[in-house]
Amino acid sequence: MADGDSIFIGASRKPDDSYNRPEQLLLKYGNRHGLVTGATGTGKTVTLQVMAEGFSLAGVPVFCADVKGDLSGIGAMGQPNDAMRKRAEDVQFSPYEPRQFPTIFWDLFGEKGHPIRATVSEMGPLLLARLLDMTDAQEGVLNIAFKLADEEGLLLLDLKDLQALLANMATRDKEIAARYGLVSKASIGVIQRALLVLETQGGNHFFGEPALRIPDIMRTTPDGRGMINVLAADKLMMNPRLYATFLLWLMSELFEELPEVGDPEKPRLAFFFDEAHLLFDDAPKVLVERVEQVVRLIRSKGVGIYFVTQNPLDIPESVLAQLGNRVQHALRAYTPREQKAVRTAAETFRPNPDFDCATVITNLGVGEALVSTLEAKAVPSMVQRTLIRPPLSRMGPITDAERAVSMTMSPVSGQYDRTVDRESAYEVLQKRATDAMAKEARASEAEAPAQAGTRGRWTLPDFGGGESGSAPQTRRAPAQRASNRQTVAEAAIKSVVRSVGSQVGRALVRGILGSLKKGF
Template structure:
């Protein structure tokens, strides 16, 4: 609840109100405690209060019991007793629902939440795929090649096509990027297929989620409460935590620098936060720590919700100024050590031993310390958390379907778009390459056939030339013989006549013909 411009979170044992200062909310926070100790109630009370202040909120619904915030709370004898005990009846407490937008990366229990492969980036995608350092390096190179080739990586089929392209042409890229092992590329491809089989492919596509759509207000100027249905998603811890980390990174990269504000621009609740840090490589841990440290200047507050503070790395835990610690059980030496570590993170209260109180807390009770106006943590107090004003528990399918389709963002994200990207471009490049190769082969065969025809034609022309030469030669011989014979006979006749007598005529004719033919043949030759 909002009281005197502050967030009324709980009451001490002396019925004194405990407040969270809105201007200190972007210094982040921790909500910790064993299962069933009241973490969800604390989360809802804070989310409701931020919404009442006009601050949008994002949170994950891991158990399916948060979506009920869309409806007013239900009165009961127990609630009436709590309202009087906290003095809420005099503070204007009333049941009411809140503006809620339901999201689901699988598109079943909320508006489809998508992003692209490119926007996810190789570092976060490597974590989803469970790649080792070498495989992650190769994936980063694939992203770089795609970027330099203007090949957009939108969905998983784009990524698989790009991996195949790099594998098929790895020799061309080795000079610039070193050895790109085909076996490692094959491991990445199989990891992508496994992600698709688990339903993760639905998360990658367009239209991609525009993080600025989270900065919306609902009725009466209340901040929109964006709830991600995570009942199925949390079963894949890497995908769940990496998606939330991507959202946080998008907020960091998208939001402008604003410095310290009277209230945050948005508050982000990271439930089951331990999943974020399980088996996380150091480069990613460094990135998380950097984002948490710097995002406060963007006016974004982040609250990590987990069972034990030791789930959070020290570098991140040191950034969490506002703390709500519910009960922790200590049955083993390790658990006792964890309780002591949790107690030591608070500013000591001389009235009690914090570690003892943490072990003895009941459901809905906690020890808290919030940052004061000067930025220092307050003395730890044992408190009882206020009840929420909205419905506790989930909603039925009809109410969920109505909430989804009546959202102002439903029409924007309901239908996926498969725009031209790496898959289509590489497919076209492959077809064009095959067509070019086929055309080149046809032209080569046509050139060979033409050359063969020209050679045959040249050979035929040469034979015809030889035939013509031989024909002319034979014709010349025939003409010579005929002319020589005729002229010789005529000459012989004339000589014979002159020689005299019939005998002389005959002898002269034949001898003259033979003599002239020989002379003519010699000349022709």
């Protein structure tokens, strides 16, 4: 519970195994970020729920992802049992009164919450390239696409806008190459196929309008409590790259849109990044540098980022060094990597002479954690073995009926439920293509009469052609040819003549030859 200037997390354990020293997170250092780690089933989700409740009671809005579905209970009245009451008594958490917290449910797919969208332009080429797992060459083509869109005033709102622009670039590859360098049609084809895969995985639900407005996740209630925004991520985790890219985009949007506020008395927003290892798995160096920059600078915007993951080794050292508030649940040390994780976790705490940190980490019970928060002058407190207080809201998921009622009464009900498809790159490029085809058709129709007027005419003087504008001359009908066929009578007469001619010829030859013989 928030006690004026702090959030009660639990009570630390004394050498006699009693818990009496309260462990609190000072609100003035809530924007110095934090880390919650531990093996599966050790209580990370409950700790996240406890911290979110504390921020909400202090008037700080919260954004968190519900990866397993059981965090949704934060929007329902708590149902305490004997074990929870016993724990509240052990940590001197009183009065222990179950409560219901103001909650807004979101869902990229629009099934378990209000649809949450971003435009392709807002995502940008760097995050989109990460989402599509592109090579450097393909990322270069994507950067050119965004540059062309800016120059030609093309709005990139949804996936079909980007697909239309890429198809247009393929027809203009030589023109574009002369300005920006080689644009390979093969690279364009790879990007188009990747966009198709993203679309089939539900990416078309995420890209579009109306895009999420940052003020809508930074609301407070009339009684001063911060709204808790819960992102349904159980289905989203089937595409972990989309999940990580979306949360990184949201962090970047907060960084770019919010004004500088320095070090306020309490954060303007607490942002919990569950399954944070997905953000850094196989991430290129430029992306890790981007995350480091956002984490380092967003503190001055009044935003506290809390990474939740199983292993502290999941977080790069450059980012880990900036996380001042830490809660470490139990880790197992069965493998060499797990043993290294235990040593790493132990070395990041300010030592406590009462116990060996590395040994305690492997012996923590469910609901226990090593806790170190920032004290006065932002100095890390000595690590303490802490029993986490029970949550005030329900532990476990809410029913579908309860979720539907919550969505109906939500302050953003009706604002994001319908997709808006205004004129953008797809419509503009389609219109350009239609206009070009119509122009070409008109040009073809204009050429057709001229070609028809000269077809079949001589164009040389005195050979059937005339002066321009003269009437065309008519052709003379060709003379009829005599038939080559013979009648029966004609054939008989010709046969007789040939026979007679042959006999006369032979007689003359004999007579001439005979006269010649007598002369000799």
